[in-house]
Each structure stands twice: as structure tokens, then as C-alpha cells.
Amino acid sequence: MSGVRTVSSSSANAKSYDSIMKILLVGDSGVGKSCLLVRFVEDKFSPSFITTIGIDFKIKTVDINGKKVKLQLWDTAGQERFRTITTAYYRGAMGIILVYDVTDERTFSNIKQWFSTVNQHANDEAQLLLVGNKSDMDTRAVSTDQGEALAKELGIPFVEASAKDDTNVNDIFFLLAKLIQEKIDSEKLVGNAGRDGSVNVGATGNSSKSNCC
Amino acid sequence: MASSYSVRVNDHEFLSESVMDEKSVVYFRHSERLSKKSHDLTCALADGDFGALAALGRDADGFLKHELRGPAWLALLKSRLPFDAASSSKAGSGEPHRDEHQVSLDVKRSFGDIKDDNAKAFLRHALEHTIVRVLRAFPQLSYYQGYHDVCAVFVLVFVHASAPGLEHNLSASTSSTASAEGLDAPHDSDGSEISESLSASSISTKLADDSLLLVDNEQLFEAVVIFTLLYLRDFMMNSLTFTIDQLALIPLIVKQKDSHFYRTFQLDKIDAFFALSSILTLFSHDLRPQSDDAPSIVFQVFDLVISANSMMVPLVAYSNLLLAKKDDLLLRYKENIDNFDNSTDLIHGVIQQEMIAGSSVQLWNDILDASRNSSLDLPKESKKILNKYSVLLTDSRGPVPLEDVLTWLSREICLNESVGSRNARLDNKKSPVPKWRLLAQGRGSTLVKFSLFIGVAAILLKLYIQSLEGHQGHRRIELRAYFDQLRSLRFLGLNQPQRVWLDPLKTLLKIGRS
Numbered sequence: 001m002s003g004v005r006t007v008s009s010s011s012a013n014a015k016s017y018d019s020i021m022k023i024l025l026v027g028d029s030g031v032g033k034s035c036l037l038v039r040f041v042e043d044k045f046s047p048s049f050i051t052t053i054g055i056d057f058k059i060k061t062v063d064i065n066g067k068k069v070k071l072q073l074w075d076t077a078g079q080e081r082f083r084t085i086t087t088a089y090y091r092g093a094m095g096i097i098l099v100y101d102v103t104d105e106r107t108f109s110n111i112k113q114w115f116s117t118v119n120q121h122a123n124d125e126a127q128l129l130l131v132g133n134k135s136d137m138d139t140r141a142v143s144t145d146q147g148e149a150l151a152k153e154l155g156i157p158f159v160e161a162s163a164k165d166d167t168n169v170n171d172i173f174f175l176l177a178k179l180i181q182e183k184i185d186s187e188k189l190v191g192n193a194g195r196d197g198s199v200n201v202g203a204t205g206n207s208s209k210s211n212c213c
Numbered sequence: 214m215a216s217s218y219s220v221r222v223n224d225h226e227f228l229s230e231s232v233m234d235e236k237s238v239v240y241f242r243h244s245e246r247l248s249k250k251s252h253d254l255t256c257a258l259a260d261g262d263f264g265a266l267a268a269l270g271r272d273a274d275g276f277l278k279h280e281l282r283g284p285a286w287l288a289l290l291k292s293r294l295p296f297d298a299a300s301s302s303k304a305g306s307g308e309p310h311r312d313e314h315q316v317s318l319d320v321k322r323s324f325g326d327i328k329d330d331n332a333k334a335f336l337r338h339a340l341e342h343t344i345v346r347v348l349r350a351f352p353q354l355s356y357y358q359g360y361h362d363v364c365a366v367f368v369l370v371f372v373h374a375s376a377p378g379l380e381h382n383l384s385a386s387t388s389s390t391a392s393a394e395g396l397d398a399p400h401d402s403d404g405s406e407i408s409e410s411l412s413a414s415s416i417s418t419k420l421a422d423d424s425l426l427l428v429d430n431e432q433l434f435e436a437v438v439i440f441t442l443l444y445l446r447d448f449m450m451n452s453l454t455f456t457i458d459q460l461a462l463i464p465l466i467v468k469q470k471d472s473h474f475y476r477t478f479q480l481d482k483i484d485a486f487f488a489l490s491s492i493l494t495l496f497s498h499d500l501r502p503q504s505d506d507a508p509s510i511v512f513q514v515f516d517l518v519i520s521a522n523s524m525m526v527p528l529v530a531y532s533n534l535l536l537a538k539k540d541d542l543l544l545r546y547k548e549n550i551d552n553f554d555n556s557t558d559l560i561h562g563v564i565q566q567e568m569i570a571g572s573s574v575q576l577w578n579d580i581l582d583a584s585r586n587s588s589l590d591l592p593k594e595s596k597k598i599l600n601k602y603s604v605l606l607t608d609s610r611g612p613v614p615l616e617d618v619l620t621w622l623s624r625e626i627c628l629n630e631s632v633g634s635r636n637a638r639l640d641n642k643k644s645p646v647p648k649w650r651l652l653a654q655g656r657g658s659t660l661v662k663f664s665l666f667i668g669v670a671a672i673l674l675k676l677y678i679q680s681l682e683g684h685q686g687h688r689r690i691e692l693r694a695y696f697d698q699l700r701s702l703r704f705l706g707l708n709q710p711q712r713v714w715l716d717p718l719k720t721l722l723k724i725g726r727s
Contacts, residue, residue: 022554029358030318048325051318053359053498054489057565072553072562079315079358081453085486089561092554 017061017070021180022092023173024122026114027099028107029078032133035163036099037075040173045164052077055089064177071177083117090121094183095129095176100142102132102160108142108150115154125187127179128156131172136162247277254281263292267520271585275516282512283370287432289519290439293609294618298431298438310348312356316341319361332426335418339368339428342416343437350438351619353626354449359493363445364437366497366515371433375425442618444524446604448493450629458598459528459605460485460492465592466532474539478546479556487561488531495527500577510577517585524604525589533583537576541567600628 025033034052038044041060056075061068074093076086090096098114100107111130118128130151132142144160151158159175161168250269254276257265266285269276276282310316320341327333344364348356417427447455464480475481490498495518497511518526535542545563553559591605599605602625609618 020552022558029315030321046325048322050325050498051322051358051361053362053493054486055561057562059566070552072558074558077358081355081357081451084453085457085489088484088486088557092558 016068018067019181019184020070020072021094021177022072022074023095023097023176024074024076024090024093025097025099026076026086026118027078027097028101028104028110028114031078031099031101031104031107032163033078033097033099034075036097036131036133036161036169036172037073039163039166039169041073043166045166047164054082054085060173062174062177064174064181067181069177069181071173087117087121090118091123093122093126094180095127096122097129097131097172097176098156099131099133100147101134102142102147103134103137103139105141108132108146111150112154125183127176127183128154129172129176129179130154130156130158132158132160134162134164135160135167136165247274250274251277251281254285258284258288261288263289267522270516270520273582273585275513275520279370279512280373282516283432283436286370286440286515286519287436289522290436290443292612293522294439294443294613294615296435296439296442296615298435306352307349308352310345310352310356312348313345315358316344316348316356316361319358320344323361323365329420331418331420335416335426336365336368336372339372339416339430339433340365342430343368343433346434347438347441351442351622353622354441355451357448357453357493359490359498360441360445360448362494362497363440366495366511367433367437367440368428370512370515371436372426372428374420375427440519442615442622443522443609444518444604446602446622446625447524447600450626452629452633454629454632455600455603455625456489456493457484457486458600458603459524460488461598462525462528462592462595462605463488463492463532463535465594466529467535469592470532471536471539474536474543477543478535478539479560483557483560486557487564491531492527496530510574510581513581517581521589522609523589525591526584529587529589530580530584533580533587534572534576535564537580537583538567538572600625600632602628 025037027033029051034056035045035049037056037058038046038049041058052075054077058073058075059070060073061070063069074089076082076089096118098111098118100111102108115128118126130147132144132147147160148158157175157179159168159172161172163169250272254266254269256262257269258281266289270285270289276285320337323340324333324336327336340361344356344361347364348354414431415427415429417425419425441449447459450456461484463485464475467480468475495511496514500511514526514530517530518524542563545567546559549559549563553562591599595605602621607621
């Protein structure tokens with residue numbers, strides 16, 4: 001019944017994963033954020049996938065270099081008015097995927113705006129990734145070169161993908177997870193948030209650790 | 214062993230004769246009740262007895278079926294806000310609305326569960342047409358993603374199918390047969406021709422099996438306009454501020470009913486953003502894809518809102534849902550306490566996994582029943598949270614003239630804009646600042662500031678005199694230092710006038726504690 005893969009039902013006693021990564025998808029409305037996510041998590045595609053209102057949450061456990069990594073995937077609404085709410089979820093994100101639609105120039109030019117919103121609200125250590133979705137479409141308005149140039153300008157990696165014909169979708173998430181893992185291994189700055197208590201100690205006073213149960 | 218076997222048979226296979234009999238009696242009672250209710254509804258509609266109509270709509274099963282639901286909704290809505298599509302055609306400039314691009318993006322993603330391509334195209338057309346018409350008639354409204362889900366519910370209620378097979382489905386005796394299912398029936402859509410006829414008041418289309426879909430545009434438009442103006446105003450500002458205010462009532466309702474769960478589940482500490490899509494769409498977003506029976510539940514939520522004339526219904530229903538699931542929620546909460554970065558993520562993740570995903574039709578029927586019997590009174594703290602033109606506070610019991618509702622709307626928009634600019638100035642990344650805090654930060658009116666100053670000065674004077682009489686030297690020093698600070702600030706000029714209003718309170722609180 002559920003669209004959510006509930007890995008967590010394995011309970012805290014016998015963990016079925018080695019680490020957790022919080023990943024967020026942002027970008028204009030209709031670029032295909034939810035479609036990428038559903039393709040990755042459930043391997044499904046529907047051309048008339050429903051709108052995301054506010055924030056949606058999914059989980060998928062993947063294998064990265066022999067380690068089981070539990071990805072917490074947060075899908076956000078694209079409409080401007082939801083930004084006050086969605087930015088509340090940027091906190092603690094280790095990876096943020098900025099998505100545009102290669103057939104819609106407007107969504108591409110808005111990426112810089114998304115980039116600045118992300119920089120304003122997310123952790124400095126968060127790994128960003130630029131994704132041009134709908135690469136299968138004939139009505140392309142943004143070339144691969146333009147995408148690459150923008151990624152270079154922003155200093156972040158770039159992938160073109162298609163949720164529809166399942167091109168590069170897994171690569172997006174695996175690449176991001178690997179980059180995050182490398183950061184963790186090299187810097188030891190972004191630990192498994194909340195698990196070892198090493199991160200975001202000062203973020204707010206309402207850490208889950210403070211609960212009495 | 215034997216007893217457990219018989220239980221299994223009785224529960225699941227209904228083989229026992231006695232159970233069969235009981236079941237039959239229950240079934241006949243139920244169907245008798247439904248047909249009596251159907252009759253009562255028809256009479257109430259014919260008599261224009263809105264009191265009786267609302268009472269029936271609030272009762273179990275709501276308005277039963279779309280052929281009664283549509284007229285009942287329209288009658289009740291019009292009894293509260295007399296709005297006539299024909300006479301109000303001059304409303305608005307008719308210019309394209311700024312949000313029409315977003316509307317078309319969302320309409321394209323609507324009715325995805327309807328398999329017949331012609332039916333889907335027809336419903337999408339009716340949906341887009343209605344939303345755009347509302348926005349152009351009332352350009353002061355801002356469109357939000359989710360409004361299309363609400364309007365889609367209206368489209369499904371006001372659409373009629375003319376073929377005998379479909380008609381049977383649409384007018385089935387229980388409300389669990391939704392029109393969406395009926396429309397699924399014809400699958401052979403490839404060879405059909407879309408023959409869409411447009412007239413002033415209705416649109417229709419022919420489906421693959423020669424059945425005809427028809428929607429009365431004027432009725433649909435009127436119902437959506439009235440529903441929007443009476444119940445969705447708060448959501449249609451140019452920001453989510455007043456929506457977030459509404460969400461803040463959910464924890465308060467839960468607290469009234471179960472303060473232990475309220476605290477344990479941290480509802481006192483986080484914003485109820487997790488409920489956003491459910492409240493903005495009156496559950497039409499979250500319930501739709503879950504099961505075949507879900508549409509009937511959504512329609513009954515709308516039945517209840519319209520009958521009770523209260524947007525407390527979704528908030529109360531959401532609170533009831535949380536409470537119905539509280540044991541599972543707390544279990545998952547404990548299991549996941551170390552898995553999330555912060556409480557907002559944890560509670561949201563837990564709720565999304567447990568509640569919306571794992572909620573059965575039976576559970577939802579229980580929630581609806583509980584909500585029908587719940588008080589729809591506002592929690593007592595509400596007035597401090599909500600703006601005074603909120604749909605939860607304005608009284609629309611009697612017929613309210615359109616001008617009055619439009620005045621509420623324009624005043625609410627003004628308030629929203631002033632709150633928005635305040636928040637922008639504060640550059641606060643967190644949730645909107647409570648009004649008392651704005652006041653304390655010197656953003657109240659001059660009169661309020663002055664009264665506050667007089668009050669604070671009086672208290673300070675009294676405390677100062679007391680401290681002079683007392684023997685605690687350090688307190689005297691603190692107060693003297695404070696007066697020095699006040700004096701120096703006064704000579705600072707206009708650069709930091711606001712601090713004067715904040716500091717007395719701070720210092721007072723410090724004195725109170727020492």
C-alpha cells in the first residue's frame with residue numbers, strides 16, 4: 001500500500017545499514033524531481049505523476065563501496081510560495097540535487113536562484129549536484145554544453161538524465177552518495193548526523209536526542 | 214484449536230449460518246438506512262430546507278452519491294454566499310492571471326489515475342477552465358499547488374455520464390463508488406473520436422463506448438467560487454503565512470485531547486509542516502492514490518466541511534488521525550530517534566511513513582466518524598494565532614453578501630502583505646514571529662508603544678522605590694545601571710529607538726528572577 005520503502009522497520013537493535021545520508025531535491029515546478037525519485041526508489045515512471053505539495057519523504061538503502069548506506073530522500077515542491085517551508089528541511093542535508101528541465105529554458109536560468117537559496121539555508125559542507133532532466137525529449141532547449149558550463153561556473157558536478165527512459169537516474173544518486181562518502185572520509189566533518197551526535201550540535205535546541213524516551 | 218478455527222471462518226469466510234443471518238440483517242438495515250437518507254436528502258433539496266440538508270450531510274455517509282452531492286453542495290454554498298455566475302460575469306478584468314503557467318503545469322498532472330484518455334482530457338479541460346475562470350474573476354487570489362486537487366474534487370462531483378452503464382456506476386447506492394471508478398470503465402480509447410461540444414453553460418465529450426460525459430460549467434464554477442471565497446482564502450494569499458497559522462492549531466487540538474502524546478511526540482517543539490498537503494487540499498492530495506475506496510472518503514471530508522460550514526474539519530480530522538495512530542507513531546518515533554538529523558525531519562518522516570502510507574479505508578471511516586462527533590470549536594489560543602479575517606474566524610452562517618466576503622479577502626491580503634514585509638525585514642529563517650514578539654520589537658503602532666512605555670515606566674518606578682526601601686544592594690545597582698542605560702539611549706537619537714521598547718522587559722524579567 002505504501003509507496004515508501006520502510007527500511008527502518010528493522011529497528012534500532014539490528015541495523016540493516018552502516019550510515020545515513022540526507023539528500024534533498026530542489027528545482028522549479030514540473031522539472032521532474034518526483035519522477036527522478038520514484039524512478040530511483042520504485043523503478044516506475046508515470047508521465048502524469050502527481051504534484052508535490054510541501055515536502056515528501058522516501059527512503060532507499062544502497063550499497064556504496066561495500067557499505068550499506070540508507071538514503072533519506074526529501075522531495076520538495078517547486079512553487080515559489082513553498083520555499084519558506086521547504087528551506088526548513090535544508091538543515092542537515094548532506095547532498096542537494098538541483099534539477100532543471102532541458103526542454104524548458106526558464107527552469108535552467110532559475111538554477112542560479114536555487115543555488116543561492118541552497119547556499120543560504122544549507123550546511124556549507126553539503127555536496128551539490130546539477131541535473132538536467134528529460135534528456136530523452138526531442139524538444140530540447142538547453143544543450144548539454146550549457147549545462148556543463150553552468151555546473152563548472154557553480155563548481156558542482158553535472159549529470160543529464162531521463163526519468164522516463166531511465167537514463168543515468170541511478171548514477172545521480174550513486175554519484176552523489178559516493179561524493180558525500182568521500183567528503184566524510186576525507187574531512188570527517190559531516191558524520192552521520194544525529195547518530196554519533198557530532199554534527200549540528202548547535203543547530204537548534206530541539207535535537208531528537210533531547211527526548212526523554 | 215477448534216475455537217480459533219471457527220473464529221477464522223466466521224471473520225473471514227462468513228460460512229456460519231448465524232453469522233450470515235446477522236450480516237444480512239446488518240446489510241439490509243444499512244441499505245434501508247441509505248435509501249431512507251437518499252429520500253430525506255431529495256426532500257430537503259426540494260424544500261430548500263438548508264438546516265435539514267446540513268444535518269444530513271454531517272451525518273454518516275455524507276451526501277451519499279454525486280447526483281445528490283452536487284446539488285446539495287451548491288444549495289448549501291449558495292445559502293451562505295449568494296453568488297450567481299451569470300450576473301457576476303463582469304467580476305475581474307478577464308486578463309490572464311499571473312499564476313496560469315503554474316495552473317497548466319499542475320492540471321497536466323491531474324486525474325492521472327483515470328485510464329480512459331478521452332475522459333482524462335475532458336476532466337483536465339474542465340479543471341483548467343474552472344481554475345482559470347476563478348483566478349481571472351478574482352485576480353487578487355494567488356494560486357497554490359494543491360488548489361487544483363481541491364478543484365478536481367468539484368469537477369468529479371459535477372461531471373455526469375450519460376451512458377446507461379456509467380450512469381449505473383455513478384448513481385450506485387453507496388458513496389464508495391466514486392465517479393473516478395466509473396470513468397475507468399471504458400479502456401478501448403484508441404479508436405474513439407473526441408467530440409467535444411462547447412456551449413455557454415456546459416461541456417461534454419464522447420467516450421470510447423459512446424457514453425457521454427457532461428459537466429455543467431456554470432454550476433461547477435459557482436460552487437468552486439463560493440467554496441474558495443468562504444473556505445480557502447487563507448491559503449490564497451501571496452505567501453503561506455496564514456496557512457502556517459492554521460497548521461499551528463493541530464498541535465493545540467491534539468494537546469486538548471492527549472497532552473502526553475502532544476509532549477512525547479514533540480508537537481510542542483516543531484512546526485506542523487508535515488500536515489501541509491493534507492490541510493491545503495482537504496486530504497484530496499494524500500488520499501487519492503492510496504486505494505479504490507479513497508475517493509469516497511475525500512468526498513465525505515468535503516461533505517463535512519460544507520455541511521458544518523467550518524474549515525476546522527480538516528484540522529480536527531488530521532488531529533484525530535494523529536491520535537488514532539499514536540501508538541504506531543510513538544513506536545516508529547522511538548525506532549527512528551537516531552536516524553534523523555533533527556526533530557522536524559524525524560516527526561515528518563515518521564508521520565509520512567506511518568500515517569498517510571499505512572492508513573486503511575476502515576481507519577479513515579473511523580476518523581470521519583470521530584470528526585463528525587468532535588467539537589469544531591477553536592482552541593482557546595487560536596485568536597492569538599490567526600488573523601481576524603481568517604476563514605476560521607469570519608462568520609458565514611447567514612447569507613453573507615459577496616461584497617462583505619471580498620472585503621474580508623482584501624483586508625486579509627493587506628494583513629498578509631504587512632506580515633510578509635515584517636518577516637522579510639526580520640530576515641528570520643524560522644517560522645513567522647508571533648505577534649507579541651513583533652510588538653516587543655517595536656513594530657506595534659505608536660499608541661501601543663506609548664502605552665507600553667507608560668506601563669513599563671510605572672512598574673519600574675514602583676520597583677525602584679521598593680528597591681530603595683529594601684536592603685539588597687545589588688538590585689539597586691542593577692536598576693540604577695538600567696536607568697543610566699535608558700538615559701544614554703535617549704541621547705543616542707533615532708538610530709536605535711526600537712531597543713528602548715525591548716530592553717525594559719528584558720531587564721524586568723531579570724529583576725523578577727533575581
